[in-house]
Structures are given as C-alpha cells and as structure tokens.
Amino acid sequence: ATALDVERIRKDFPILHTQVHGKPLVYLDNGATTQKPQVVIDAEANYYETYNSNVHRGVHHLSQVATNAYEQARHIVAGFINAAHSHEIIFTKGTTDGINLVANAMSRRFLKPGDSVIISAMEHHSNIVPWQIACEDTGATLKVIPINELGELQMDAFEALLDDSVKIVAVTYVSNTMGTINPVEDIIKLAHARNIPVLLDAAQAIQHISIDVQALKPDFLAFSGHKIYGPTGTGVLYGTTEWLNKLPPYQGGGDMIKTVTFAKTTYNELPYKFEAGTPNIAGAIALGTAIEYLQQVGLDKIQQWEEELLAYALQELRTIEGIRFIGDAAHRSGAISFLVHNIHPFDMGELLDQQGIAVRTGHHCTEPLMDQFQIPGTVRASLSFYNTKEEVDKLVAGIKRATSMLL
Numbered sequence: 001a002t003a004l005d006v007e008r009i010r011k012d013f014p015i016l017h018t019q020v021h022g023k024p025l026v027y028l029d030n031g032a033t034t035q036k037p038q039v040v041i042d043a044e045a046n047y048y049e050t051y052n053s054n055v056h057r058g059v060h061h062l063s064q065v066a067t068n069a070y071e072q073a074r075h076i077v078a079g080f081i082n083a084a085h086s087h088e089i090i091f092t093k094g095t096t097d098g099i100n101l102v103a104n105a106m107s108r109r110f111l112k113p114g115d116s117v118i119i120s121a122m123e124h125h126s127n128i129v130p131w132q133i134a135c136e137d138t139g140a141t142l143k144v145i146p147i148n149e150l151g152e153l154q155m156d157a158f159e160a161l162l163d164d165s166v167k168i169v170a171v172t173y174v175s176n177t178m179g180t181i182n183p184v185e186d187i188i189k190l191a192h193a194r195n196i197p198v199l200l201d202a203a204q205a206i207q208h209i210s211i212d213v214q215a216l217k218p219d220f221l222a223f224s225g226h227k228i229y230g231p232t233g234t235g236v237l238y239g240t241t242e243w244l245n246k247l248p249p250y251q252g253g254g255d256m257i258k259t260v261t262f263a264k265t266t267y268n269e270l271p272y273k274f275e276a277g278t279p280n281i282a283g284a285i286a287l288g289t290a291i292e293y294l295q296q297v298g299l300d301k302i303q304q305w306e307e308e309l310l311a312y313a314l315q316e317l318r319t320i321e322g323i324r325f326i327g328d329a330a331h332r333s334g335a336i337s338f339l340v341h342n343i344h345p346f347d348m349g350e351l352l353d354q355q356g357i358a359v360r361t362g363h364h365c366t367e368p369l370m371d372q373f374q375i376p377g378t379v380r381a382s383l384s385f386y387n388t389k390e391e392v393d394k395l396v397a398g399i400k401r402a403t404s405m406l407l
Ligand code: PMP
Pocket: 031, 032, 093, 094, 095, 096, 097, 124, 126, 127, 172, 174, 175, 176, 201, 203, 204, 224, 365
C-alpha cells in the first residue's frame, strides 16, 4: 500500500488551516477531541437542510428518509467493528453514556453484596465513577488492577483478582493519559475462562487500532463519536446479543417500548430497547459519514502513519533536557504525557498555546493515576493521522522555548 498523503488529508479539515494567536494552529489535543473533515460537517448540515424529521415514527416521506439514513449509520458502525448484527450497535451520547448504561443495568440485575467489579489503575473517571455508583448501590466491591512504573497493567495481579466474586471486568483498551495499549486479548481470554464478561472502553483505541469484535470477543465496547472525527454528543455501545438481551433497559421513554399500559409495559427489541427518546439523529448519521471517510482513507495507512509519527515524536521529545515521560509503555498509541524539570504543566501549556500549539494539561480525568505517580498533572500531546513531523518539530521547539522562559 502507498503511504498516507498527509498534505492532501489536511485539506479535508477546514480548522487545520486556521490561526491561533496569529500562529498556524498546531492541534495536538486529539485525545480530547478530534477535528472534523468537511464531509462530516456537510452530512450534519445536509440532514437539517434537506430531510430533518424524526425517526421510526412517521409514515411520511421525510421521516422515512431520516430513518433509513439513521439505520444506515448503524449498519456502517456494525461493519466498521465487524459486529455480527446491526442490533448490537446502540447509539449513545458518548463513551460515558455507554459505560453508565452497562454499569446501571448490571447493578440492577447482576450485582449484590459480596460480588466485585474489576477496573484498572489507569481508567478515565468515566470508567471508574459509574462502577463506584454501582458498587455503592449494591454492596459490591471495586477492585483495581495495578500498573507498573511504565504505565503497564500488571497481568499477574489481574489473574490473582479473578475469582468467582467478579461479575464484570471493565478496562480501557488504550490509556488516554499515557497511550498504553493494554493486552485486551489476554484480559478477555482470562475473564471468559471464568465466564466473566468484559467491557472495553475503546474511547482512545477506536480511532487508532482496527477492532474486530467477533475476533476480539469483548462483551461490551464503548466509544465516542467525537474522538473518531464525528460530531460531539454521539457514541456507540456495542454489546453481544446475548448480553444486551440479558440487561434490563437503562432509560424509559418513547421508542424503547413495545406496548405501554399503566399496569405493565413491554420493551422493544434490540437495539431500540436501549434508545429511549429522540436520538441525536444528525449526529449518528454524520458519525457514519466519519467512519466511511476513515475507511476511504484506509485504516491500515492511518495506523502506519500514526505509528511512524509517534515513534518520531518520542525520539524528538527525548532530546529535551529535563523531560520525564509519565508512562513509557512498550506498546503505545496516541497520547504522550510528560513533565519538564519542575515546570507546572499549566505554565507549559499556556506558553505552548501562545505559539499556536494546542496540548492538554492537567489530570486528564485520571486523578487516581496522577496520585500513583505523585504528580498534579501532565502535559499531554495526542496525535492524529493529520498531524505532521513538522508539527512535532514545532512542539519540541516550543517546549524548549517555553522551558528557557520558565526555568
Ligand atoms: N474513556 C477514555 C479512555 C477517554 O479518553 C474518554 C474521553 N477523554 C472517555 C472515556 C469519556 O469520553 P466522553 O467524554 O466522550 O464520554
């Protein structure tokens, strides 16, 4: 395969040609959210301009066009992760929403005192707090897989935690703070050997690593549309038919019912059972467009370029005097967290911003991880396939300039 033509790709993203503080934007905050190609912006506008209508309700023409487009988007997502059925794709507001759905439904049907839930030390708050709530509500216990100083899961400790009390394992595929790629194949095999379901938080994996759910076999997988070049307020929860049928509904309302009487309501079939109320129709359709865009560019090319760019960034950042990486796993993707000397991440972030360079600073919604490293936060640069080596060079030069001003 020929290499990715990054300069041509960049033309697809209008925001990449804007300026910040009079400097060309260098956008290295892709872990927080990704920029949108013009086709995605157009897909959203096109819905409102030409066929805005509610789904699954009307017999009228526009409603049918909207319903078809919405269901087509579900079909695109299913194909993208190789789900066995489109009804295994639930449209959500994002990763947080998908995890809350599973944690809430699990807690009402499957958790009781004495049970436990396993997460890891590197989870985003959105894969910690819903499980804490579930445990508080049911008397179950939250157990945490520890990590080593490189930011890698300690798999021996994970195996030791797996006993008959465990009702679900919920871990991130890729760390949003450190970029660690976790051995999710092994995690799933070990859990399944004990009939324990696994939820993968794929918020930071789906845009970097091609995922085949039938090969990988997670029971649940959640991701956000806005981190994969789609709109905000969109997301996907994949679940196996078996598990989605076992779980009770999350929210009640229109669309999720079959019949309603005051005596008893029966629930709709999958996926509608989990899609109460009018969904983000335009958003889901535009998410489908984002995925088609990625498929056209070619996931293999994207992955190849991102790996090359990450290796280059790590190599160049290592030349900075006084830099310390937070997490330095052998297998990684996307994000690089670091500190330079004793400079506060916020000060570094501000001076980079003045140079047009967007990075994220702070705890990245992983406060327990910051506690483990005994730091208040990090500077995080997170890469996309539309980033260039020149942008990495600007980051490195920007850090050196900021360091000379702050030390
Ligand atoms: N998990 C991970 C690993 C994330 O990086 C994020 C977003 N930073 C989330 C969950 C939450 O995603 P969202 O805010 O889109 O629901």
